[in-house]
Amino acid sequence: MEQDAKRLLLKxxxxxxxxxxxxxxADNIGAIYELQDLAELHYYxxxxxxxxxxxxxxxxxxxxPLDVARWCKEDNTHTHSFPICELLKEINAYERFTxxxxxxxxSDKYAELMRALTKNLYAYREELMSCDKQAILGRxxxxxxxxxxxxxxxxxxxxxxxxxxxxxxxxNPLKLIADHWPDSAVTSGxxxxxxxxxxxxxxxxxxxxxxxxxxxxxxHAAKEVKDRPASEKANRxxxxx
Numbered sequence: 001m002e003q004d005a006k007r008l009l010l011k012x013x014x015x016x017x018x019x020x021x022x023x024x025x026a027d028n029i030g031a032i033y034e035l036q037d038l039a040e041l042h043y044y045x046x047x048x049x050x051x052x053x054x055x056x057x058x059x060x061x062x063x064x065p066l067d068v069a070r071w072c073k074e075d076n077t078h079t080h081s082f083p084i085c086e087l088l089k090e091i092n093a094y095e096r097f098t099x100x101x102x103x104x105x106x107s108d109k110y111a112e113l114m115r116a117l118t119k120n121l122y123a124y125r126e127e128l129m130s131c132d133k134q135a136i137l138g139r140x141x142x143x144x145x146x147x148x149x150x151x152x153x154x155x156x157x158x159x160x161x162x163x164x165x166x167x168x169x170x171x172n173p174l175k176l177i178a179d180h181w182p183d184s185a186v187t188s189g190x191x192x193x194x195x196x197x198x199x200x201x202x203x204x205x206x207x208x209x210x211x212x213x214x215x216x217x218x219x220h221a222a223k224e225v226k227d228r229p230a231s232e233k234a235n236r237x238x239x240x241x
Contacts, residue, residue, distance in 0.1 A: 005056050009065065010046055016066035017042045041070055055084040063098040071096075106161050113164050113173065114154065120174035121150050145181035150174060 020038055025031045045051075045066075059065035072087035088094065104112075124146055128136055136143075153159075153174075159167070167173040 005053070005060065006051055009051070009056050009060055012060070013042055013045055013066050016064050019064075020066070038066060038070060041073060042066060045069060049082060052085070058085050058088055061099055062093070063100045068093055068097050106164070109161070109164050109168060110159070113159075113167055116168070117150060117153055117174045120172050121146070123172075124174070142178070145178040146174065149177040149181050153177065 017038060020035055024035050059068065062068045068088070069084065071091050071093070072084055073082070075091050076082055076087055128139070128143065131139070167176070170176050
């Protein structure tokens with residue numbers, strides 16, 4: 001959890017530096033020097049500073065942690081250290097600087113995902129309604145995958161926070177899941193979601209390449225279940241019970 005918070009802070013520092021760069025007045029020499037100072041501080045914080053958990057938590061409370069850290073540096077009288085928490089109090093940071101928006105709870109994010117899936121489904125239905133009968137017939141497998149994915153996510157799936165956060169990155173998470181759904185009705189929703197989550201740390205260019213292989217593996221697994229002798233299925237069911 002501490003490492004997740006630190007990664008979030010480092011990403012926030014990146015965003016803050018980019019915002020300051022975008023706002024730079026190129027005709028103002030002072031502003032250019034100020035941006036240079038911010039860039040040096042950004043490098044120090046990301047590469048050299050050894051954050052304590054308390055410092056990470058404190059800086060994440062602010063909308064612009066890089067700017068807050070800059071003011072801490074301005075008032076730092078410690079020669080060989082940069083005690084951020086102590087300096088935040090010295091510069092009265094909690095009263096001077098804008099606080100960040102509160103982080104949504106897991107239940108809030110889960111509700112947002114469910115709303116997004118429903119919105120995606122309604123949009124898909126409206127798109128189908130605009131098609132002629134021949135086009136609709138040509139999309140029966142796609143429609144079946146969309147409906148199966150929606151039912152699974154609404155009625156049977158219990159995603160963890162990492163999965164919810166990942167799916168919320170997309171404007172159409174329902175399509176993302178449906179695109180992984182095998183062409184067979186015999187499948188495991190858990191396996192599909194695992195296939196989706198395999199991409200969480202992969203670069204975008206690798207995702208398109210892996211999508212086909214993921215679907216092929218899922219289809220192969222579904223075919224094995226479908227083709228398994230009835231006696232074997234019965235024995236496995238008895239073992240589970």
